[in-house]
Amino acid sequence: xxxxFILILIGIWxxxxxxxxxxxxxxxxxxxxxxxxxxxxxxxxxxxxxxxxDSEALRQNAAALTVDPVPSALVLTAIVIGLAVTAxxxxxxxxxxxxxxxxxxxxxxxxx
Amino acid sequence: xxxxxxxxxxxxSLVAALFAIHTKSLLSAVIxxxxxxxxxxxxxxxxxxxxxxxxxxxxGSGLTTVVFLLALRKIRSARKEDxxx
Amino acid sequence: xxxxxxxxxxxxxxxVLFYKTLTGMGPTLTLAPMSQQMVTDAPQTLGSQNxxxxxxxxxxxxxxxxxxxxxxxxxxxxxxxxxxxxxHRREMRRDGSEILKTGARLLLPLIILFGCYIFTHGHLTPGxxxxxxxxxxxxxxxxxxxxxxxxxxxxxxxxxxxxxxFGYAALGIAGFFLAAGFLDNRFLPMGTFGSLFSAGxxxxxxxxxxxxxxxxxxxxxxxxxxxx
Numbered sequence: 001x002x003x004x005f006i007l008i009l010i011g012i013w014x015x016x017x018x019x020x021x022x023x024x025x026x027x028x029x030x031x032x033x034x035x036x037x038x039x040x041x042x043x044x045x046x047x048x049x050x051x052x053x054d055s056e057a058l059r060q061n062a063a064a065l066t067v068d069p070v071p072s073a074l075v076l077t078a079i080v081i082g083l084a085v086t087a088x089x090x091x092x093x094x095x096x097x098x099x100x101x102x103x104x105x106x107x108x109x110x111x112x
Numbered sequence: 113x114x115x116x117x118x119x120x121x122x123x124x125s126l127v128a129a130l131f132a133i134h135t136k137s138l139l140s141a142v143i144x145x146x147x148x149x150x151x152x153x154x155x156x157x158x159x160x161x162x163x164x165x166x167x168x169x170x171x172g173s174g175l176t177t178v179v180f181l182l183a184l185r186k187i188r189s190a191r192k193e194d195x196x197x
Numbered sequence: 198x199x200x201x202x203x204x205x206x207x208x209x210x211x212x213v214l215f216y217k218t219l220t221g222m223g224p225t226l227t228l229a230p231m232s233q234q235m236v237t238d239a240p241q242t243l244g245s246q247n248x249x250x251x252x253x254x255x256x257x258x259x260x261x262x263x264x265x266x267x268x269x270x271x272x273x274x275x276x277x278x279x280x281x282x283x284x285h286r287r288e289m290r291r292d293g294s295e296i297l298k299t300g301a302r303l304l305l306p307l308i309i310l311f312g313c314y315i316f317t318h319g320h321l322t323p324g325x326x327x328x329x330x331x332x333x334x335x336x337x338x339x340x341x342x343x344x345x346x347x348x349x350x351x352x353x354x355x356x357x358x359x360x361x362x363f364g365y366a367a368l369g370i371a372g373f374f375l376a377a378g379f380l381d382n383r384f385l386p387m388g389t390f391g392s393l394f395s396a397g398x399x400x401x402x403x404x405x406x407x408x409x410x411x412x413x414x415x416x417x418x419x420x421x422x423x424x425x
Contacts, residue, residue, distance in 0.1 A: 084271035
């Protein structure tokens with residue numbers, strides 16, 4: 001879980017200091033992955049198995065033998081939405097490049 | 113044993129994330145972010161969440177990289193047209 | 198220069214916050230009560246083996262409806278932003294090599310079959326609608342990228358996407374009338390536990406979601422793919 005937190009920090013740092021729009025979007029994607037790792041990590045219980053009940057013994061005693069299924073269900077939705085948002089950001093970047101001809105943010109900041 | 117595996121994978125993903133931000137070539141940055149997603153999907157298997165691992169492997173290291181590469185191709189072709197015309 | 202200092206301070210603050218959270222949480226030993234109820238409920242009343250599928254489709258079905266709506270809006274936004282304003286010069290796309298073309302033509306039916314298998318068996322094995330839809334969309338992407346002369350029919354894509362979205366909402370409303378609530382799955386007969394036609398309406402709902410996600414992602418790819 002600590003790995004997820006460190007990934008978030010690296011992503012935020014990258015997002016703010018970089019100049020190129022595509023690098024900023026890559027930083028956003030790294031933050032997204034880090035957050036998902038943290039969320040799935042909170043549902044983990046040691047020495048238990050996945051919540052798919054396909055054997056009889058697992059079914060009888062399910063609440064004592066499986067890992068928490070709720071964070072996995074939430075992260076499933078979140079990953080797909082992260083992809084949709086990243087694709088939308090990239091089309092903005094492409095249109096910006098077609099209109100102004102460059103990919104760096106410094107050119108866009110100084111509009112009056 | 114599992115702690116060793118998690119530490120090894122975690123260090124690979126941190127190095128890849130740092131490389132993705134610092135490198136000058138956009139292509140290497142995109143492919144290293146794909147590596148970060150791949151390592152994340154292996155971590156999900158270790159955390160006993162197979163559904164999330166499948167979704168992350170298909171979307172994070174497959175489709176996200178493809179969407180980035182398509183956008184880069186459009187930018188490069190537009191740049192080439194500018195230089196030609 | 199001041200910007201960098203402020204940024205470093207912010208990151209150090211966040212790191213301290215994360216560290217306190219990490220050391221403050223002890224390792225969990227038992228499931229939370231709501232999760233306990235969900236895990237014991239799923240095989241008995243809903244009849245599905247995969248607990249995560251039961252949660253995503255039935256117990257938190259409204260979240261899935263919201264996600265399908267978000268995907269639709271994103272696909273529509275991308276299609277709108279990338280429309281062709283005036284005729285650009287058609288750039289020559291390079292054809293793939295012969296091995297790539299033949300291999301892609303051979304693999305495409307297998308990939309689509311695998312994707313359909315994933316989302317129809319969503320309640321028995323890990324997987325489900327989203328994974329199956331993504332697999333189908335990446336198969337079609339391989340097909341488009343390898344052969345220049347083929348292209349996907351846009352009207353077919355939009356018709357099938359709208360139909361599956363409509364089917365998903367219709368099943369939800371049918372659950373409203375015939376069973377306990379919105380998107381409840383008890384109005385189709387539950388067969389024997391563990392076979393393919395069990396768990397009520399879960400496979401049908403997930404198939405609609407799988408087809409819809411596949412069509413949407415393919416639509417995103419084709420609009421990003423068009424030359425200029």
